[in-house]
Amino acid sequence: MILEIYSFSTLTSSIDEGLNSVMAPWLVTLTEFVIVGIVFLLFYALLGLFLVYLERKVCAVIQNRIGPNRVGKWGMFQTIADLIKLLMKELITIKNADKFLFNLAPFIVIITSFMAIAALPFAKGLQAIDLNIGIFYVMAVSSLGVVGILIAGWSSNSKYSLIGAMRSGAQIISYELSVGLSLLAIVIFSGSMQLSTIVESQADGWWIFKGHIPALFAFVLYLIAATAEINRGPFDLAEAESELTAGFHTEYSGIKFAFFFLAEYINMFIVAAIATTLFLGGWMPLHIGGWEGFNQIMDYIPSIVWFFGKTFVIIYIIMWFKWTFPRLRIDQLLNLEWKYLLPLNLMNIVLISFVVLIGLYFK
Amino acid sequence: MNSVVRYFTDIYKGVTSLWTGMKVTGKYFISPGEIVTEQYPENRATLKMEDRFKGEVIMPHDENNQHKCTGCGICEVNCPNGSIEIITKKVPNEQGKMVRAIDKHIYHLSMCTFCELCIKTCPFDAITWGQDFEHAVFDRTRLTRVLNRPGSSLKKKEVKS
Numbered sequence: 001m002i003l004e005i006y007s008f009s010t011l012t013s014s015i016d017e018g019l020n021s022v023m024a025p026w027l028v029t030l031t032e033f034v035i036v037g038i039v040f041l042l043f044y045a046l047l048g049l050f051l052v053y054l055e056r057k058v059c060a061v062i063q064n065r066i067g068p069n070r071v072g073k074w075g076m077f078q079t080i081a082d083l084i085k086l087l088m089k090e091l092i093t094i095k096n097a098d099k100f101l102f103n104l105a106p107f108i109v110i111i112t113s114f115m116a117i118a119a120l121p122f123a124k125g126l127q128a129i130d131l132n133i134g135i136f137y138v139m140a141v142s143s144l145g146v147v148g149i150l151i152a153g154w155s156s157n158s159k160y161s162l163i164g165a166m167r168s169g170a171q172i173i174s175y176e177l178s179v180g181l182s183l184l185a186i187v188i189f190s191g192s193m194q195l196s197t198i199v200e201s202q203a204d205g206w207w208i209f210k211g212h213i214p215a216l217f218a219f220v221l222y223l224i225a226a227t228a229e230i231n232r233g234p235f236d237l238a239e240a241e242s243e244l245t246a247g248f249h250t251e252y253s254g255i256k257f258a259f260f261f262l263a264e265y266i267n268m269f270i271v272a273a274i275a276t277t278l279f280l281g282g283w284m285p286l287h288i289g290g291w292e293g294f295n296q297i298m299d300y301i302p303s304i305v306w307f308f309g310k311t312f313v314i315i316y317i318i319m320w321f322k323w324t325f326p327r328l329r330i331d332q333l334l335n336l337e338w339k340y341l342l343p344l345n346l347m348n349i350v351l352i353s354f355v356v357l358i359g360l361y362f363k
Numbered sequence: 364m365n366s367v368v369r370y371f372t373d374i375y376k377g378v379t380s381l382w383t384g385m386k387v388t389g390k391y392f393i394s395p396g397e398i399v400t401e402q403y404p405e406n407r408a409t410l411k412m413e414d415r416f417k418g419e420v421i422m423p424h425d426e427n428n429q430h431k432c433t434g435c436g437i438c439e440v441n442c443p444n445g446s447i448e449i450i451t452k453k454v455p456n457e458q459g460k461m462v463r464a465i466d467k468h469i470y471h472l473s474m475c476t477f478c479e480l481c482i483k484t485c486p487f488d489a490i491t492w493g494q495d496f497e498h499a500v501f502d503r504t505r506l507t508r509v510l511n512r513p514g515s516s517l518k519k520k521e522v523k524s
């Protein structure tokens with residue numbers, strides 16, 4: 001099985017024991033909360049900066065450009081420079097805006113993405129909280145983000161913001177169904193909603209291979225619906241630049257704008273990480289049932305590398321979508337969901353239940 | 364039945380056309396063609412602007428310091444935002460008659476919208492687009508230019524023999 005030297009549980013349990021030996025249990029819990037919080041905060045900021053940089057480079061290569069290349073080698077510090085610029089910008093207060101809600105909205109958006117990231121299994125033994133309804137929880141909190149978007153649109157006292165927010169609401173409510181149903185496919189296969197159990201169930205092959213056609217189908221449907229759920233192109237109607245200037249965050253400036261921007265990229269990571277965990281085996285190395293030698297070689301690659309490798313492949317696919325397809329119209333968007341994705345998903349669920357019932361998949 | 368078949372052929376067609384698009388961008392991602400990014404300040408020496416690039420309005424002069432502007436003022440009338448001022452003078456021609464000639468063709472680059480109406484309407488093709496685009500200056504008055512060079516004169520039309 002997985003080599004123990006790559007397991008993070010030795011590290012985490014030694015920290016836990018070390019803390020337990022010097023302070024009271026309640027203090028230990030508190031300190032651990034703080035440590036996890038700080039680690040996630042750092043991870044969040046670094047990941048956000050990196051994803052923005054990655055996106056700009058990927059789109060540049062697709063469009064035969066160079067992309068950022070001035071700040072540092074290959075423009076590596078471009079996003080850091082951008083962040084410093086954003087931090088120094090004035091926070092403009094909007095006349096007749098609902099001040100309290102206006103300031104609250106970016107935090108709602110960013111907190112929901114924080115909450116979702118907490119449940120993700122990053123590597124063996126590296127998961128902040130392993131709920132027994134992991135998928136359910138992640139889906140629930142990630143769809144809370146739309147509340148923040150709606151509040152932002154409503155409180156800005158601007159018609160562009162309001163239209164953008166309304167579009168976003170319609171979009172997320174409808175695509176949520178497809179996301180849920182396509183994730184349900186794997187819940188049926190693995191018989192669990194706990195993310196760690198789902199990852200364990202893929203020790204002898206990822207679900208996308210073990211579940212063959214219906215799983216592949218669910219994977220594609222999930223990718224489409226998830227791209228729509230995180231408001232990314234070609235489904236970025238909520239901030240359609242050409243029609244709505246910037247949609248729901250038109251009126252935001254400085255660091256509050258940066259919060260929305262960051263949350264959007266982190267949501268992309270979360271969506272990709274869920275796809276990785278459910279369909280591509282999470283941190284599980286590529287194992288093929290029966291090939292012991294091959295499996296052992298794969299075990300030498302640390303689980304965290306597997307997880308981030310797979311996640312970034314999915315992130316690349318999502319970016320590839322964005323830089324290929326033109327934006328949909330709102331009626332096309334709703335048509336796509338209600339007339340195509342949802343019926344196909346329902347059919348797929350029936351098919352998968354059938355497949356699982358008569359054991360037609362690789363065990 | 365018919366509609367069911369159409370439903371699935373629609374999906375099939377949609378997916379194939381999306382895949383065609385993704386193949387194109389995917390190909391570019393793996394093997395980018397010619398990189399179009401200009402490394403601008405570094406490549407100043409070799410930078411070549413497009414022929415139709417609208418940098419500024421200029422009046423070409425030939426080697427005898429002669430231009431084609433008669434001072435008719437049509438460009439001034441046609442400029443939608445008054446970026447051109449024509450000042451004329453009277454000079455004697457060969458027969459000793461006083462005729463109109465351009466004294467100063469004043470062009471306000473700071474107001475110009477690069478609409479090209481002046482160039483399009485000039486009956487003598489006296490003005491055209493220059494390719495220079497580095498117009499940053501520290502003083503706004505330096506954006507007001509006199510297009511005819513000092514001491515220049517009207518180029519005589521070649522008499523057909």
Ligand code: SF4
Binds near residue numbers: 447479
């Ligand atoms: S290009 Fe247009 S705006 Fe500029 S000087 Fe000519 S007519 Fe005026």
Ligand code: SF4
Binds near residue numbers: 432449484485486487
């Ligand atoms: S530039 Fe052309 S249109 Fe303008 S005054 Fe001279 S000849 Fe007339």
